[in-house]
Amino acid sequence: MPNRPYVVGNWKMNGSRAMLAEARAIDRAAGRYPDVQVALAPPFTMIGAIREAVSAMGVGGQDCHFQAKGAHTGDVSASMLVDSGADFVILGHSERRKDHGESDQLVRAKAEAAVAAGLGVIVCVGETLEERDAGGAESVVSGQVDGSLPQGENIGDAVAGGRVSVAYEPVWAIGTGRVADVPDVVAMHAAIRARIIALYGENGQKVRILYGGSVNAGNAADLLSAAGVDGALVGGASLTADAFLPIIAAAGNGEA
Numbered sequence: 020m021p022n023r024p025y026v027v028g029n030w031k032m033n034g035s036r037a038m039l040a041e042a043r044a045i046d047r048a049a050g051r052y053p054d055v056q057v058a059l060a061p062p063f064t065m066i067g068a069i070r071e072a073v074s075a076m077g078v079g080g081q082d083c084h085f086q087a088k089g090a091h092t093g094d095v096s097a098s099m100l101v102d103s104g105a106d107f108v109i110l111g112h113s114e115r116r117k118d119h120g121e122s123d124q125l126v127r128a129k130a131e132a133a134v135a136a137g138l139g140v141i142v143c144v145g146e147t148l149e150e151r152d153a154g155g156a157e158s159v160v161s162g163q164v165d166g167s168l169p170q171g172e173n174i175g176d177a178v179a180g181g182r183v184s185v186a187y188e189p190v191w192a193i194g195t196g197r198v199a200d201v202p203d204v205v206a207m208h209a210a211i212r213a214r215i216i217a218l219y220g221e222n223g224q225k226v227r228i229l230y231g232g233s234v235n236a237g238n239a240a241d242l243l244s245a246a247g248v249d250g251a252l253v254g255g256a257s258l259t260a261d262a263f264l265p266i267i268a269a270a271g272n273g274e275a
């Protein structure tokens with residue numbers, strides 16, 4: 020069911036073994052909403068422990084190197100993520116693009132390595148406030164989609180199998196409490212879908228486009244029911260089951 024809604028928690032650089040109880044509670048909620056694909060991306064250090072603690076939800080990384088192994092101190096490869104129990108990876112998050120200078124070209128190389136290793140990928144794109152105010156949101160994000168999404172021979176099966184997703188995350192909405200207006204989200208998702216179809220052809224309909232940026236219990240239903248929104252990438256509100264469950268429930272059209 021590649022097109023069921025996809026709700027993914029990004030724990031960023033938060034989380035310790037003390038939070039395993041939260042992961043278990045989120046997993047129980049995932050079991051109650053089989054029509055929603057739920058996943059969590061904890062820090063690398065917790066992937067193995069969470070994998071062993073859960074059964075209904077996906078577990079993923081927040082980055083990987085584009086090479087399989089070698090002299091890259093501090094980095095983790097896609098196959099290492101698989102080995103630790105991950106089934107997907109978030110790539111090109113704006114915090115990585117900003118803090119680590121990641122270019123579209125690098126994000127694409129990582130995405131291709133991740134797909135080759137058997138991981139699902141969530142490629143993040145999004146404009147800054149300056150770019151939006153200058154009227155450039157659509158062209159900036161279209162360029163990121165063209166430059167960052169995986170391409171090449173092996174990608175068709177991953178796309179057809181729903182293992183390639185895009186997260187539209189306006190940079191100014193991440194962690195700020197300032198959420199994008201629904202009509203703007205709809206317009207951006209339509210522009211992103213057009214670029215995806217240009218890249219992958221009709222198979223590109225299988226690519227889910229998630230919205231990310233200050234999603235919470237109060238705004239999730241409006242965002243997740245908007246045209247072209249196939250799920251959510253959630254940061255702060257994924258850190259506790261109490262905050263995350265209503266978002267999963269909204270994706271499943273139900274009560275928490």
Ligand code: PEP
Nearest residue numbers: 193194231232233254255
């Ligand atoms: C994110 O980390 O991708 C994100 C969208 O964060 P937040 O939900 O906290 O804005």
